Amino acid sequence: MAMFEFEHLFRGAFSVNIGLITYHEGKLQLLIQEKEDYPSQNETGLPGKIILPNEETEDALKKLMLELIGTTNFYRKQLNAFTKVNRHPLGRVVCFTFYGLISFEKVKQMSSKLSWHELNNVPNLCYDHNDIVKLIRNSFRKGLVRHPRVFEILPEEFVLPDILTIYQQAFLTKLDASNFSKQIIKSELVKPINKTRKAFGRPAKLYTLNKSAIKKKSKEKVSFNFY
Amino acid sequence: MAMFEFEHLFRGAFSVNIGLITYHEGKLQLLIQEKEDYPSQNETGLPGKIILPNEETEDALKKLMLELIGTTNFYRKQLNAFTKVNRHPLGRVVCFTFYGLISFEKVKQMSSKLSWHELNNVPNLCYDHNDIVKLIRNSFRKGLVRHPRVFEILPEEFVLPDILTIYQQAFLTKLDASNFSKQIIKSELVKPINKTRKAFGRPAKLYTLNKSAIKKKSKEKVSFNFY
DNA sequence: ACAAAAGTGTTGAATTTACACCCATGT
DNA sequence: ACATGGGTGTAAATTCAACACTTTTGT
CATH class of the missing domain: 3.90.79.10 (Nucleoside Triphosphate Pyrophosphohydrolase)
Known part of the structure; x- marks a missing residue:
């Protein structure tokens, strides 16, 4: 053999x-x-x-x-x-x-x-x-x-400032909270539910993942511009 | 043991x-x-x-x-x-x-x-x-x-339309040649030498890699916007 | 002269970025 | 009332995208 x-x-x-x-x-x-x-x-x-x-x-x-x-x-x-x-x-x-x-x-x-x-x-x-x-x-x-990978570590119902926190910790950087939230909303990956999460200041709106939006793959923009 | x-x-x-x-x-x-x-x-x-x-x-x-x-x-x-x-x-x-x-x-x-x-x-x-x-x-x-990886497969002296060709073949897509060239130049990764490469139509300018520019890492733009 | 490929210019649209400001809550 | 964190609005700056146009060559 x-x-x-x-x-x-x-x-x-x-x-x-x-x-x-x-x-x-x-x-x-x-x-x-x-x-x-x-x-x-x-x-x-x-x-x-x-x-x-x-x-x-x-x-x-x-x-x-x-x-x-x-x-x-x-x-x-x-x-x-x-x-x-x-x-x-x-x-x-x-x-x-x-x-x-x-x-x-x-x-x-x-x-x-x-x-x-x-x-x-x-x-x-x-x-x-x-x-x-x-x-x-x-x-x-x-x-x-x-990729919209954050949602893998978030609970079913989450809050936009938590996404900000995750990105800031992952990249050891500060990001503009207001612009970042707007970007998330514009992505259409999340949809608001009618609840809030209590906290010290103004309570944050709760969202869930918009599963239908996550399907369509991102546009794969080809350019000579490195990220 | x-x-x-x-x-x-x-x-x-x-x-x-x-x-x-x-x-x-x-x-x-x-x-x-x-x-x-x-x-x-x-x-x-x-x-x-x-x-x-x-x-x-x-x-x-x-x-x-x-x-x-x-x-x-x-x-x-x-x-x-x-x-x-x-x-x-x-x-x-x-x-x-x-x-x-x-x-x-x-x-x-x-x-x-x-x-x-x-x-x-x-x-x-x-x-x-x-x-x-x-x-x-x-x-x-x-x-x-x-990453500026194209340069690994290009000769010392190269021509911008070749970079376009490589991207187009890699992504099986057409790109706007004029905008793409402008992007390459704006990146400051290439510098023109005073030669051209003969071809059928107008000859293309030859460039070399600008090694000093490639050192500084790209800015790592963090956003909620997937590529 | 003309076709072909390279490269420049221009313009409107879209996106980014920096803030000012308003909102809803606990203390 | 006021401090705190959440969220909206706005305007300038930058980048993107489409495409008309010019330039330089070979035939």
Whole structure:
């Protein structure tokens, strides 16, 4: 069997890791897991697990997330693989990374190993996980700029100033609140419901996502003008 | 040694594949390789090779490209890994894909196995390589819209209508030539040299890249307005 | 002279940006 | 009443988009 002569090439293992972002209590938050298995006991890192040799990546990820937060119902996207030979002490473990977005209300349970950390203040993580977090923040930003991705981390009913807050935290910048709100409304992606959210000052109007508007893809404007 | 108990997990192999794009004779072109090794003799696909268990991905890619085109001096970016369990007949071979951009004049040699094919008319390729090509076209488009990436596939001295042609082919659309040229000039990324390129009608002015302007990163305009 | 391709000019529309100002609430 | 955060209005500046027109070449 021809298989035999190639056997020496089949010496690698795989893992999935995910950076899951949500928005809760006015902050962007990242899900962090306390590791308990060898060789990284007592360290913290992105949620992840080893993929079995005959297991699809997507299945491994779903299994992991069911265990950890009780649902697989959230937006996700595969990012780069991390392939450095010596990134893992046990041998060559290639890491497939995902970034995910979930609204806080969709989180069904929290495994005791888990905690949320401010995305803008992530602690030191094991292996190269801080590099992965950088990648994730970048993808998150791209998602915000290019797609109506904010709604993935907002509850069903939300308020325009929260969208502003999310963008400001994601880009570490200040934006003109009044112009930003007008832009959101003009996009027709949201529709007002007849409720408000109480707060210290004037209460903010609640909106929901206008699902019909989100369908039609954005116009893909082609120009020599970089964003 | 703890290694032993994890041994059953180390059963995967890796490959690199690259979609290398250039611009030549008025067309966007993709580099295609005729395969000669088992199990895909006589098929064509993206240039690629198996990565040895202790070989860095980047090293494998460089080795491959030196062999094929005699240089590793070109822009490249890692894309998604292809991880499906059954994508390769010999076992689980995970494929790390890259897309690359090279100006035609930088290609030092052409291995006899290689040929250029119009990017908009790629033939049937082996395995899932046609899927990879789709991914590559997408990344190429994103690169064009968001970064001054065109210059990677243009010669030292180029002409504005060629940039127009590239964008039009990449996006399968027509653009207003006069407005597009004005946009390029306003970007200050190019500076005219005192030469022209002869052609049928009025000769076009030659330009070079203004390397000082390319340094300062684009302003990262944050808005609720998707491109 | 004429066709073809390159490049310039002009104009109205649309979008952006910066603020001034008004509104609805809790204390 | 007033501080606070939410929201509307407006006007100048900039960018976009369509297209008429001029320029420079080869035939």
